Amino acid sequence: AQRVTQPEKLLSVFKGAPVELKCNYSYSGSPELFWYVQYSRQRLQLLLRHISRESIKGFTADLNKGETSFHLKKPFAQEEDSAMYYCALSGNTGFQKLVFGTGTRLLVSP
Amino acid sequence: DGGITQSPKYLFRKEGQNVTLSCEQNLNHDAMYWYRQDPGQGLRLIYYSHIVNDFQKGDIAEGYSVSREKKESFPLTVTSAQKNPTAFYLCASTTPRGPLGANVLTFGAGSRLTVL
Numbered sequence: 016a017q018r019v020t021q022p023e024k025l026l027s028v029f030k031g032a033p034v035e036l037k038c039n040y041s042y043s044g045s046p047e048l049f050w051y052v053q054y055s056r057q058r059l060q061l062l063l064r065h066i067s068r069e070s071i072k073g074f075t076a077d078l079n080k081g082e083t084s085f086h087l088k089k090p091f092a093q094e095e096d097s098a099m100y101y102c103a104l105s106g107n108t109g110f111q112k113l114v115f116g117t118g119t120r121l122l123v124s125p
Numbered sequence: 126d127g128g129i130t131q132s133p134k135y136l137f138r139k140e141g142q143n144v145t146l147s148c149e150q151n152l153n154h155d156a157m158y159w160y161r162q163d164p165g166q167g168l169r170l171i172y173y174s175h176i177v178n179d180f181q182k183g184d185i186a187e188g189y190s191v192s193r194e195k196k197e198s199f200p201l202t203v204t205s206a207q208k209n210p211t212a213f214y215l216c217a218s219t220t221p222r223g224p225l226g227a228n229v230l231t232f233g234a235g236s237r238l239t240v241l
Contacts (some may be wrong), residue, residue, distance in 0.1 A: 040185070047228055058232045058233065059168075106228075110181065113228055115160075115168040118167050
């Protein structure tokens with residue numbers, strides 16, 4: 016069964032501190048992993064996906080198949096990073112259902 | 126301005142009434158999805174459609190119905206059989222022909238349904 020686990024409901028850090036939002040998954044096969052973000056009063060939108068291997072807004076995420084994890088990291092948090100973050104997975108061929116985790120609210124204080 | 130339009134933004138319903146949420150997209154996307162967003166539960170898939178005149182149940186389809194008569198439109202009806210309908214509903218779409226591939230979703234702004 017497909018499952019995404021985000022163990023933290025809330026992560027509160029100070030500006031300039033490192034951030035790591037945890038995501039673990041279970042999937043029988045080769046998944047495609049994503050991070051979506053929802054800023055206040057904005058639509059849910061893609062932040063990054065593992066196959067792109069890119070840094071978006073200073074965030075990176077590495078797929079660790081051994082640990083079945085896809086943690087989101089940023090070395091120095093900014094106040095504008097405060098948002099709701101969702102980890103999601105799907106299969107990697109054609110149209111697939113996208114399964115979301117329960118989300119982590121990141122609060123960056125000045 | 127291309128995108129997904131959901132309406133109404135806010136909706137109130139009395140118990141026992143059916144209500145239909147609209148989702149329209151002008152992105153020429155093939156696939157459309159309905160999710161329900163509840164605090165602490167993330168997004169849960171209600172129904173999805175990958176092609177016109179075809180749709181599939183998601184993880185929490187009970188008490189909901191959909192139709193896909195046109196590529197652009199995927200309305201969701203919340204029926205009186207849905208036990209706990211008060212929630213935020215999100216519509217999304219995607220296409221395999223876009224630069225990001227088949228499973229990167231574009232979301233609407235959402236509809237908040239409150240049952241009185």
